[in-house]
Amino acid sequence: MTRGVLLFGAESSAAEDVVDAARDLGVSVHLATHPEVYDRYTDALKKKLAGTVFTDFRSPWTALEELELYCTTHGICGVLVGWEFLSPLATRLASRLGLPGHDADRADAVRNKRDMADLFGKYAVPSPWCIAATSLDAAVAGISAGRIAFPLVVKPAENAGSVGVAVIDSLDELPEAFKRAQRWSHEFPYGIALDTTVLVQEYLDGPEFSIETVAFEGAFDHLAITQKFTTGGGICEETGHTVPAQLDSAAQTSILDVVEQGLTALGVRNGVAHTELKVTPAGPRIIEVGARPPGGHIMKVVEHATGVSEARGYVQAAIGLRPDTRPLRTGAAAIRFISTAKHGVFNGLSGAHPVRGVVALQSYAAPGDRIGNDYERFTRIGHVIVRASSSAEANQLADDVVAGISVDLEN
Ligand SMILES: Nc1ncnc2c1ncn2[C@@H]1O[C@H](COP(=O)(O)OP(=O)(O)OP(=O)(O)O)[C@@H](O)[C@H]1O
Ligand SMILES: [Mg+2]
Structure with a gap:
């Protein structure tokens, strides 16, 4: 039987790159998804799969059992994330199977920003002041008690793609922003129930970067610091990314130091991580970390600039092989x-x-x-x-x- 990996969903822009990288390494790819979601995948992707396992991600514990059985009967030796909402389940499955992955006890914290903020607080990782509220009254009380100056960021604990993220300049704007942050109770396309807790955070001022890391046996290899470009205004929309970010070496060192603090706090060990961070006047502070490939085709940009395939490194780390992360060029x-x-x-x-x-x-x-x-x-x-x-x-x-x-x- 050839070595195989199980990919959780294929909704990210990076999923097909990961599938190609695995096949390039001689590793077959099996996909875990829902039948109706599978029907919408392209034929090109379907043809690259060695197998598909249908489950129901809305019942995570049953899904875990079904996928565990599939993996043990199909020679699966690594678990990968192709849709960021599935990263906690992927971490739990890898742990159950004794495969390389991250700390399963902290699996939710690389997706749920409330859990992430708790761990960042516990381990003093530089990050914005943050309160979590399940009602508008609790949010008002938390803001008053925290005495943090406006503007503030209001966002859902567990969404993505900047959905429901807003900047508010006064308490008057809070009810509308709170309502919008709670508007999405389920993720699309799997219908997974989302934590509708709302986070209120200090607004971090400064340029924004993201960092691509390959983790192997708890050690971190940072492939790139990427500069993010946006439309301007409070919460901006992404217009693009550039690798490498224009930063001097002291700034790079301080950014990577903060990234490593964040990854360590979240129990990131084997796989990839995408960290979003702003360099504020008080130094770099983390906005969020995802234990999954980046969106926005950042992996392709990193590869064009450095010659390193994050997708290949991801597959290697997930199956216990030392990742190839040595840069081939400095473009x-x-x-x-x-x-x-x-x-x-x-x-x-x-x-x-x-x-x-x-x-x-x-x-x-x-x-x-x-x-x-x-x-x-x-x-x-x-x-x-x-x-x-x-x-x-x-x-x-x-x-x-x-x-x-x-x-x-x-x-
Ligand atoms: N505390 C903050 N201070 C300043 N800007 C913030 C803060 N939180 C979020 N932002 C801005 O809003 C963007 C989206 O926020 P966040 O990453 O938390 O949400 P998301 O749903 O994961 O979005 P995405 O998928 O676009 O990263 C960030 O990339 C950043 O530009
Ligand atoms: Mg983000």
């Missing part, structure tokens, strides 16, 4: 999203011409698709990835290419 790469604030029917992209340095130009929408929703200001229609010899050049090129592209919509 730069950037991704910029093609987005629109308009709503309508997609006709196509115009102005998208091949240019030297552009390594990918992808549209997520097909002609006829309806664009626009009520929870985001901007809808992502596609992306451009560029490679260059420095971050400054990569930024310039990526921004120029995206500025020349327009999204054609009809009402």
Whole structure:
């Protein structure tokens, strides 16, 4: 029997990269999902799978038992996360099977921001002041007792994609923000019940970065510090990412030191971690950590810049092999999203011409698709990835290419 890994869901932009990396290593990929979700996967992805196991993630303990049985009868020697909401269950399964993974006792804390804040508090990890409230009255009382100055961030304990995250400048704005943070009681597409606790946090001021780490036997290898670009304003929407972030070595060291404090507090041991952090006037402070591959195609950007495949390192760490993390080059790469604030029917992209340095130009929408929703200001229609010899050049090129592209919509 060939070695196999079990992938929990394939909803992230990184999932197919992870599947390809596993196959490249001669490891077959089995997918855990729901039947109706499987039906919507592309044929290209389905063809790459050696097996599929259907379960019901809404009943996590039953799912664990079913998946444990599947793994023991199918030669599974590693567990991977393809959808961030499933990372606690993946950690628990790896632990049950005695496979490489993270600390199962802290499995929820790499997803649930309330548990994460508790561990950050316990281990004094630099992070925002935070209270958790299950009612508006409790939030008001917590803010008054904490005497923290506005602006404050209000967000759900357990969502993703910035859904329900808001910045408020006064107590008057709290009821609306609180309601919005509690609006999503279940995740999509699996229908997993979400913790509807609301967090109120101190607003961290400063540039934002994310850090890609491969963990192996509790030691951390940081592949990249990525600079995040946003639309501006309080809570901003991502416009792109650049690797490497333009930082001096003292700043890099202080960021990585804080990241390691966070990963250690959360029990991250074998796999990958995506840490989001802001460098405030008082130093780097962590916004969140996920024990899963990054979104936003960051893995591809890291690979274009450094030659290191985070996906490959992830599979290796998950099956107990020392990950290949040595950089092969010292270039730069950037991704910029093609987005629109308009709503309508997609006709196509115009102005998208091949240019030297552009390594990918992808549209997520097909002609006829309806664009626009009520929870985001901007809808992502596609992306451009560029490679260059420095971050400054990569930024310039990526921004120029995206500025020349327009999204054609009809009402
Ligand atoms: N305490 C904070 N101070 C300043 N900005 C914050 C804070 N919390 C969140 N943000 C901003 O809002 C963004 C989204 O917040 P967060 O990461 O907690 O939510 P999320 O749902 O996981 O979103 P995403 O999937 O986009 O990372 C952050 O990347 C950051 O830009
Ligand atoms: Mg986040």
